[in-house]
Amino acid sequence: MTGPMVEVRGLDVAFGSVQVLHGVDLAVERGRTVGVVGESGSGKSTLAKVLVGEVGPAAGSVIVGGDDLTRHDRTTLRRQRRRTQMIPQDPYSSLSPRRTIAQTLAEAIDPVRARVKTHEDQIASWLSLVGLEPEMMHRYPHEFSGGQRQRIAIARGLVIEPDVVIADEITSALDVSVQAQILDLLAEIKESLGITVLFISHNLAVVQRVSDEVVVLYRGEVVEAGPVERIYADPQHWYTRRLLDADPGSPGFRLAS
Missing domain, CATH: 3.40.50.300 (P-loop containing nucleotide triphosphate hydrolases)
Structure with a gap:
């Protein structure tokens, strides 16, 4: 192309x-x-x-x-x-405080059937790619620093492998x-x-x-x-x-x- x-x-x-x-x-x-x-x-x-x-x-x-x-x-x-995916300016307000990071990323991967177990390996891989430990997927946004939340926002934007x-x-x-x-x-x-x-x-x-x-x-x-x-x-x-x-x-x- x-x-x-x-x-x-x-x-x-x-x-x-x-x-x-x-x-x-x-x-x-x-x-x-x-x-x-x-x-x-x-x-x-x-x-x-x-x-x-x-x-x-x-x-x-x-x-x-x-x-x-x-x-x-x-x-x-x-x-x-x-x-085309957006990485937001304020990751804290863009991450649901009631959802674990795994739930947030699972929803990004499949908005209709957002099952953590189905996508657990994929979620762990993306968290590793952005410099976070895979076990952190079970935590909530308030448990992370500002820099860590921005890494999570980057992972969420990239997890569906967009072109842009x-x-x-x-x-x-x-x-x-x-x-x-x-x-x-x-x-x-x-x-x-x-x-x-x-x-x-x-x-x-x-x-x-x-x-x-x-x-x-x-x-x-x-x-x-x-x-x-x-x-x-x-x-x-x-x-x-x-x-x-x-x-x-x-x-x-x-x-x-």
């Missing part, structure tokens, strides 16, 4: 009279990581929700693996949506040392499984570390896109330059006097 794994063409999204995304175009090649950056309100999370089918577009197309998700019937769309993973601000609530561990884990899994990643963050240093290419969103529009090295070394749009100058890791960063 040729062509990008994810291709968005002329995407418009509106909530009532408020236009949130305007003619967004982007492409993510198979096995690559594209970082999406922008300030709060730029449309990053809305784009993520469109890609996993939580929000419908007013116009445009969303193509995953050659299939246009905006043109399918509900049954086909439901099947296609399993190819969307990581939406997945390190924003973590300590710096834990952030590094989660980023390293995601990079290792991406390489071993060959998955395609859309990495959404306001943290430019994090995006630079994990991404092959960068897309810059400003007020719902793509204002700049390209290889990460070029964008960070020679930004062409004033908004990109402003983001970089405001980032503590940037040479242009200055504290206000």
Whole structure:
């Protein structure tokens, strides 16, 4: 199969009279990581929700693996949506406090017949892959640290072996040392499984570390896109330059006097 794994063409999204995304175009090649950056309100999370089918577009197309998700019937769309999984920003609120980790992962594997015993070996394997002991599957979310819960969220997103993973601000609530561990884990899994990643963050240093290419969103529009090295070394749009100058890791960063 040729062509990008994810291709968005002329995407418009509106909530009532408020236009949130305007003619967004982007492409993510198979096995690559594209970082999406922008300030709060730029449309990053809305784009993520469109890609996993939580929000419908007013116009445009969303193509995953050659299939246009905006043109399918509900049954086909439901099947296609399993190819694209979201790793959430806040894993604690996304994990049911009344379910063990095994129950949560079993439901992700088979939403209709979520039997832990049937999928126990698979669950143990995925927990090991994200650096957790298999016996931890019988614990509840409150028994884990923030970094461990994010590892569980990654396992839940990957357990059905999707083609595309969307990581939406997945390190924003973590300590710096834990952030590094989660980023390293995601990079290792991406390489071993060959998955395609859309990495959404306001943290430019994090995006630079994990991404092959960068897309810059400003007020719902793509204002700049390209290889990460070029964008960070020679930004062409004033908004990109402003983001970089405001980032503590940037040479242009200055504290206000």
